Amino acid sequence: MSWTVAPEPFDSPVAAALWRAYYTEVSDRWYLLHEGHVTDPAELEREIAARSGAELDPPGGRLLVARYGGEVAGCAGVRLLDPATAELTRVFVYEGLRGRGGAALLVTAAEDAARTLGAARMILDTRHDLVEARALYARLGYAETERYNDDKYAEHWFRKDLS
Numbered sequence: 588m589s590w591t592v593a594p595e596p597f598d599s600p601v602a603a604a605l606w607r608a609y610y611t612e613v614s615d616r617w618y619l620l621h622e623g624h625v626t627d628p629a630e631l632e633r634e635i636a637a638r639s640g641a642e643l644d645p646p647g648g649r650l651l652v653a654r655y656g657g658e659v660a661g662c663a664g665v666r667l668l669d670p671a672t673a674e675l676t677r678v679f680v681y682e683g684l685r686g687r688g689g690a691a692l693l694v695t696a697a698e699d700a701a702r703t704l705g706a707a708r709m710i711l712d713t714r715h716d717l718v719e720a721r722a723l724y725a726r727l728g729y730a731e732t733e734r735y736n737d738d739k740y741a742e743h744w745f746r747k748d749l750s
Contacts, residue, residue: 588656597640663693673701712741
């Protein structure tokens with residue numbers, strides 16, 4: 588089996604399924620850790636509806652979808668925050684396909700997309716409980732940096748020079 592990564596419209600059925608899986612997992616992990624229950628379904632629906640992914644639409648962004656053996660496996664988004672700075676977002680691989688190199692491939696493809704958009708650096712935020720993500724970013728050369736946003740769930744911020 589092999590991996591492929593290609594751009595995908597942010598509003599495609601494939602993207603919608605990936606958003607749902609991504610938000611369900613990260614939200615459930617947070618609620619289970621902090622409140623001992625999964626996400627309220629109505630809240631999950633509100634969050635999904637509020638975050639369409641339109642910021643990942645060209646010309647200022649890209650949504651990339653990974654496929655493993657031709658089947659949808661994950662995604663990563665990149666969007667320009669300013670002409671030189673891109674933000675990596677929504678990095679996700681379905682649980683059954685993790686540990687096979689797909690996340691690193693997605694991040695590398697997102698870095699290439701950011702360079703194509705003109706960015707010289709990539710930044711991102713993540714949470715403390717997403718230890719797999721933090722390990723991935725460190726392994727790929729991202730360094731922890733200062734806070735750059737006011738996301739109430741963000742606890743770690745990373746940066747990488749793309750030049």
